[in-house]
Amino acid sequence: MILALLDRLGARPAWLRWGLLAAGLVSVLGLPWVLYPPVAADILCWGLFAVAFDLLLGHAGLLSFGHAAFWGTSAYATGLIAIHAGVPFPLAVAGGAVAAAVVAVPIGLLAVRRSGIYFAMVTLAFAQMIYFIANQWGDLTGGENGLQGIPREVPGLDLSDSFVYYYAALPLVLAGLFAAWRIVHSPFGRVVAAIRDNPARARALGYSVDRYKVVVFTVSAFLSGLAGGLYAVNHGFASLQEVYWTTSGKVVVMTVLGGIGTLWGSLLGAAAVVRLEDWLSTSGFDEVGIVTGSLFILVVLLFRRGIWGTVSYLLQRRRAAGAGMRSAESGNGTVRDPAAGDRPEPSLVKEP
Amino acid sequence: MFSVVATAVRFYVLPDADTLSATHPAASEVGMTSTTRTTSGGTAPLPRAILSTHGLTKAFDGFRAVDEVDLAVAEGTVHALVGPNGAGKTTLFNLLTGFLPASAGRIEVAGQDITGLPPEKVARLGVARSFQVTSLFPAVTARAHLELALQAGTDLGRRFWRSDRLLARFTGRARELLDQVGLAERAEAPAGSLPYGQKRALELALALALDPRVLLLDEPTAGMGLEDVDRTVALVDRIRAGRTVVLVEHNMSVVGSLADTVTVLQRGRVLVEGAYRTVRSDPRVVEAYLGAGVA
Numbered sequence: 001m002i003l004a005l006l007d008r009l010g011a012r013p014a015w016l017r018w019g020l021l022a023a024g025l026v027s028v029l030g031l032p033w034v035l036y037p038p039v040a041a042d043i044l045c046w047g048l049f050a051v052a053f054d055l056l057l058g059h060a061g062l063l064s065f066g067h068a069a070f071w072g073t074s075a076y077a078t079g080l081i082a083i084h085a086g087v088p089f090p091l092a093v094a095g096g097a098v099a100a101a102v103v104a105v106p107i108g109l110l111a112v113r114r115s116g117i118y119f120a121m122v123t124l125a126f127a128q129m130i131y132f133i134a135n136q137w138g139d140l141t142g143g144e145n146g147l148q149g150i151p152r153e154v155p156g157l158d159l160s161d162s163f164v165y166y167y168a169a170l171p172l173v174l175a176g177l178f179a180a181w182r183i184v185h186s187p188f189g190r191v192v193a194a195i196r197d198n199p200a201r202a203r204a205l206g207y208s209v210d211r212y213k214v215v216v217f218t219v220s221a222f223l224s225g226l227a228g229g230l231y232a233v234n235h236g237f238a239s240l241q242e243v244y245w246t247t248s249g250k251v252v253v254m255t256v257l258g259g260i261g262t263l264w265g266s267l268l269g270a271a272a273v274v275r276l277e278d279w280l281s282t283s284g285f286d287e288v289g290i291v292t293g294s295l296f297i298l299v300v301l302l303f304r305r306g307i308w309g310t311v312s313y314l315l316q317r318r319r320a321a322g323a324g325m326r327s328a329e330s331g332n333g334t335v336r337d338p339a340a341g342d343r344p345e346p347s348l349v350k351e352p
Numbered sequence: 353m354f355s356v357v358a359t360a361v362r363f364y365v366l367p368d369a370d371t372l373s374a375t376h377p378a379a380s381e382v383g384m385t386s387t388t389r390t391t392s393g394g395t396a397p398l399p400r401a402i403l404s405t406h407g408l409t410k411a412f413d414g415f416r417a418v419d420e421v422d423l424a425v426a427e428g429t430v431h432a433l434v435g436p437n438g439a440g441k442t443t444l445f446n447l448l449t450g451f452l453p454a455s456a457g458r459i460e461v462a463g464q465d466i467t468g469l470p471p472e473k474v475a476r477l478g479v480a481r482s483f484q485v486t487s488l489f490p491a492v493t494a495r496a497h498l499e500l501a502l503q504a505g506t507d508l509g510r511r512f513w514r515s516d517r518l519l520a521r522f523t524g525r526a527r528e529l530l531d532q533v534g535l536a537e538r539a540e541a542p543a544g545s546l547p548y549g550q551k552r553a554l555e556l557a558l559a560l561a562l563d564p565r566v567l568l569l570d571e572p573t574a575g576m577g578l579e580d581v582d583r584t585v586a587l588v589d590r591i592r593a594g595r596t597v598v599l600v601e602h603n604m605s606v607v608g609s610l611a612d613t614v615t616v617l618q619r620g621r622v623l624v625e626g627a628y629r630t631v632r633s634d635p636r637v638v639e640a641y642l643g644a645g646v647a
Contacts (some may be wrong), residue, residue, distance in 0.1 A: 187503055187519060188512035194489055194500055201487045204449065206475035206504040206562065219512065 052223030058261030061196035066127030072243030074225030093229035100225025265308025480564035490544030
């Protein structure tokens with residue numbers, strides 16, 4: 001019975017896709033009823049961050065190890081705008097996201113000249129520069145103390161309750177998720193995927209590979225900034241932690257755990273990591289990094305496709321086996337599905 | 353803020369300017385000059401050269417893979433590049449398409465200097481290439497390959513806010529092209545699942561989809577069985593109408609049945625150039641390449 005159901009899942013008919021979407025929406029709407037609301041809001045922010053990161057890693061094949069730069073830049077920028085301009089928080093967050101995108105353009109322009117591990121190193125170096133600036137420019141950022149007292153305001157709404165804030169932040173997060181999905185399934189997204197799979201061929205077709213990379217890098221930074229700004233507002237402060245390299249590492253772990261290139265898998269990965277960290281720290285275990293680090297190693301060694309990727313791979317394989325039998329009966333040759341099941345295991349770094 | 357605007361301008365405005373310059377006014381004048389070469393082929397005065405090189409050289413650590421090559425490909429002809437392994441044919445191809453930077457010399461397309469342009473700009477100027485080693489997107493269907501190539505001629509690729517259903521507008525043309533190369537039945541098959549001969553055919557269709565002025569084919573029959581070779585020759589013969597084709601090829605019967613002009617390369621230099629019949633019987637070519645058995 002379960003297998004029959006799984007078979008249907010693998011086939012992904014329209015009703016199932018809408019069903020999955022509905023289930024996703026219900027769980028997102030119900031999250032603060034089940035979890036401590038600030039943690040639920042953290043899951044939203046990290047979820048959007050991980051999806052934005054997967055847009056770059058999974059769909060453009062670019063491993064950035066400096067995405068904290070965009071999350072953090074927006075956290076500070078959002079905080080500064082909210083504190084000094086006193087605008088409603090969605091405007092401040094939008095401003096923060098724009099700031100992240102502005103920072104991303106020069107970094108992207110320089111980083112896309114390299115690929116593979118060198119790309120990761122260049123982005124890491126720039127992120128460390130941003131960290132250095134945030135640390136040194138204490139008058140603006142509060143230095144070691146962080147930027148305190150970021151207000152959470154929308155006229156006519158009392159957002160002091162985190163439960164309410166969750167629902168106020170949700171539309172922005174959903175808009176960000178929709179944007180990521182839209183980009184993947186756009187004419188632009190097709191080109192980006194082509195560039196990931198075979199850059200030389202894409203160039204021979206007349207596509208300016210580097211320009212596409214810079215654009216997708218900037219868009220990813222913008223969405224990361226959206227997430228970082230919402231996170232800063234959620235906590236009421238922005239600290240150096242937001243621009244520290246461990247934040248860049250954490251988003252890599254989330255995306256890999258959820259499944260590289262699956263987009264929605266990143267949401268699961270983010271939820272799992274945030275929940276795990278919350279559970280560990282409330283039970284008095286301080287070395288959270290050891291656990292998430294071990295988790296990362298396990299995923300990379302044992303199931304590289306991540307949560308979402310593994311499930312969809314197994315389903316596809318079942319389906320392909322079924323289709324194979326059917327086509328053997330009808331003598332139909334090899335008609336394979338180009339979707340996830342056929343793809344090789346994803347790798348973090350594609351060597352140039 | 354400025355940098356965002358600058359990138360947006362670079363990405364969203366400039367590419368069109370590049371393509372516009374393709375119709376350079378000097379194009380028709382320069383094309384008439386015939387180049388000096390070491391040939392004894394004695395061909396008639398050439399029509400307009402659509403693709404030409406002048407002293408083109410590529411040195412790798414002192415080794416000159418392509419050494420002062422002067423090439424003039426006449427418009428509307430099939431021009432074959434032949435030569436023993438290591439003669440510099442593929443290097444020359446990579447130079448012509450911008451995949452390698454030249455060490456010295458010039459490349460012109462219809463009189464416009466394209467030396468130093470990156471591959472994507474060369475492609476947009478109407479020089480399309482196929483690859484010697486099949487270069488496709490394994491998970492993507494044959495039809496989607498062609499849609500991607502057809503989309504390259506538009507600015508749809510920059511629309512990240514639109515649905516990819518827009519690409520349906522290319523489906524008709526994509527099917528025509530697939531039909532042309534005999535892949536109509538395999539439109540929905542992922543490229544990775546196609547047998548070798550069909551992959552090569554898809555390569556050809558991809559290059560054709562760009563509607564190029566010059567089509568560069570790097571060993572289109574490499575690794576093919578006899579039947580596929582015949583089919584490919586017939587195909588190239590069919591698509592050559594109204595186009596210029598430059599062909600790297602080892603199979604001399606393919607060269608014989610397709611090429612109007614043959615350039616023989618040896619150690620990066622032009623050894624002989626001329627019509628296939630003339631070149632085939634040239635003693636230097638016999639010695640350098642064809643061997644006693646063929647002559």
